[in-house]
Amino acid sequence: MATHQPPLTAGNLGKHxxxxxxxxxxxxxxxxxxxxxxxxxxxxxxxxxxxxxxxDPAARTAALLAAADAIEAAGVDxxxxxxxxxxxxxxxxxxxxxxxxxxxxxxxxxxxxSRTLSDRVAVRGEIRWRxxxxxxxxxxxxxxxxxxxxxxxxxxxxxxxxxxxxSPHTPLATRLLGSVVSAALPEDVLTIVTGHEPLGARLxxxxxxxxxxxxxxxxxxRAVAEAAATSLARVxxxxxxxxxxxxxxxxxxxxxxxRLFWAAFRNCGQVCxxxxxxxxxxxxxxxxxxxxxxxxxxVVVGAGLAxxxxxxxxxxxxxxxxxxxxxxxxxxxxxxxxxxGHRLDRPGYFHAPTILADVRPDSPVVTEEQxxxxxxxxxxxxxxxxxxxxxxxxxxxxxxxxxxxxxxxxAVAGRLECxxxxxxxxxELSLAQPFAGVKESGVxxxxxxxxxxxxxxxxxLHRPEEA
Ligand code: NAD
Numbered sequence: 203m204a205t206h207q208p209p210l211t212a213g214n215l216g217k218h219x220x221x222x223x224x225x226x227x228x229x230x231x232x233x234x235x236x237x238x239x240x241x242x243x244x245x246x247x248x249x250x251x252x253x254x255x256x257x258d259p260a261a262r263t264a265a266l267l268a269a270a271d272a273i274e275a276a277g278v279d280x281x282x283x284x285x286x287x288x289x290x291x292x293x294x295x296x297x298x299x300x301x302x303x304x305x306x307x308x309x310x311x312x313x314x315x316s317r318t319l320s321d322r323v324a325v326r327g328e329i330r331w332r333x334x335x336x337x338x339x340x341x342x343x344x345x346x347x348x349x350x351x352x353x354x355x356x357x358x359x360x361x362x363x364x365x366x367x368x369s370p371h372t373p374l375a376t377r378l379l380g381s382v383v384s385a386a387l388p389e390d391v392l393t394i395v396t397g398h399e400p401l402g403a404r405l406x407x408x409x410x411x412x413x414x415x416x417x418x419x420x421x422x423x424r425a426v427a428e429a430a431a432t433s434l435a436r437v438x439x440x441x442x443x444x445x446x447x448x449x450x451x452x453x454x455x456x457x458x459x460x461r462l463f464w465a466a467f468r469n470c471g472q473v474c475x476x477x478x479x480x481x482x483x484x485x486x487x488x489x490x491x492x493x494x495x496x497x498x499x500x501v502v503v504g505a506g507l508a509x510x511x512x513x514x515x516x517x518x519x520x521x522x523x524x525x526x527x528x529x530x531x532x533x534x535x536x537x538x539x540x541x542x543g544h545r546l547d548r549p550g551y552f553h554a555p556t557i558l559a560d561v562r563p564d565s566p567v568v569t570e571e572q573x574x575x576x577x578x579x580x581x582x583x584x585x586x587x588x589x590x591x592x593x594x595x596x597x598x599x600x601x602x603x604x605x606x607x608x609x610x611x612x613a614v615a616g617r618l619e620c621x622x623x624x625x626x627x628x629x630e631l632s633l634a635q636p637f638a639g640v641k642e643s644g645v646x647x648x649x650x651x652x653x654x655x656x657x658x659x660x661x662x663l664h665r666p667e668e669a
Pocket of ligand 1: 368369370401417441475599
């Protein structure tokens with residue numbers, strides 16, 4: 203029960219890269235700067251480990267359940283490290299650790315169903331589900347642990363082995379998670395690799411990989427799909443979103459304002475399925491803007507490890523620059539910052555929680571994914587226009603409708619072109635549900651049994667019916 207991952211020591215200096223604390227901008231840790239040339243050995247070992255791992259489902263379940271327990275037990279180490287490198291408030295890091303363990307437990311106990319088919323011909327077909335082989339998982343920096351387990355939990359439960367690459371912005375908590383999980387598994391069943399590009403590109407293109415499962419931005423998702431085409435590996439892509447929240451005429455603004463605010467600002471807005479645009483009826487527009495702005499002004503911004511912090515920094519300097527740029531462009535085109543509107547004058551990557559009113563619908567802060575603590579609020583006169591604006595995007599991850607008459611809200615939600623629609627809340631997922639974006643938000647399905655089958659292939663045995 204060991205792993206060949208390099209130890210977390212400074213012993214290999216020169217082959218490490220520094221990790222920055224987004225609350226200060228200062229370096230605070232190091233991760234191994236692994237090179238693409240190392241992948242041949244790593245993938246070959248993952249392939250060798252696959253033989254034993256796929257053979258015994260009961261042993262797999264037991265090992266994965268033990269790993270889930272170990273994650274929970276390691277929360278006291280994982281959560282502060284996650285906050286330090288990612289920026290989120292400590293309580294949210296603990297919640298992320300809990301969800302990471304819960305997802306592993308959920309998939310550990312899920313088994314594919316073999317079944318017999320009949321289409322009235324005299325042949326009995328039986329489906330047996332088989333794992334694919336070594337899986338490459340590539341994840342971003344916004345929920346490093348939760349997204350890692352969203353990849354490795356279904357892949358390992360299905361009987362595959364996994365080579366996982368976190369973002370170079372957040373390698374440390376993932377490495378620790380890898381050590382904790384690997385200690386409960388046979389050697390080389392789960393391997394974490396850290397480093398800079400082209401490490402991910404070469405992993406996605408590696409001929410020994412049979413499934414590439416990626417979460418990240420649309421342009422990189424496209425590149426990953428092209429890389430995986432080299433070996434015709436299966437591809438699952440969970441990509442960006444530009445989710446709209448459509449408020450109806452009968453919405454109780456004060457009642458929903460907290461929930462709506464946090465659906466946009468949790469994790470500093472760095473959530474693929476955060477509310478990224480709000481459409482409010484013209485009659486309620488100023489009430490909605492003011493309710494959200496009040497909350498934006500009141501929120502406690504600070505280092506994730508500081509007690510009382512509700513909103514941390516953005517994770518990295520390029521992301522802060524992007525949010526600043528989108529906000530400045532909107533303001534230059536006539537938008538009003540009713541709260542915030544600027545980065546904070548302090549070390550680290552802090553941006554003031556920002557509510558933008560009077561934003562042009564074609565402003566990039568509306569049409570692109572801002573992925574930060576900036577929320578444009580737009581008025582509408584006619585509900586059909588609101589639905590059309592909500593759908594007028596290349597993305598299709600989620601969307602929500604907010605109102606008092608739930609039947610009416612549900613009818614409107616049914617018109618949204620997205621994978622998941624919520625009523626009076628947003629971005630909450632059950633482990634048991636399918637999660638899939640439409641349009642440019644993704645390819646394939648994660649979550650629930652669909653996530654498990656996404657890591658399996660059908661093997662069909664045909665035999666004649668007994669005479
Ligand atoms: P990103 O696409 O820049 O990077 C994602 C990962 O891919 C990182 O590990 C990165 O190092 C790696 N990578 C970069 N170039 C690569 C290449 N050419 N080949 C292979 N791998 C490469 O995304 P990000 O900035 O880290 O994360 C933010 C994005 O992730 C947002 O668009 C967000 O919406 C999206 N996201 C989507 C979901 C979802 O489930 N749909 C969840 C979280 C985040």
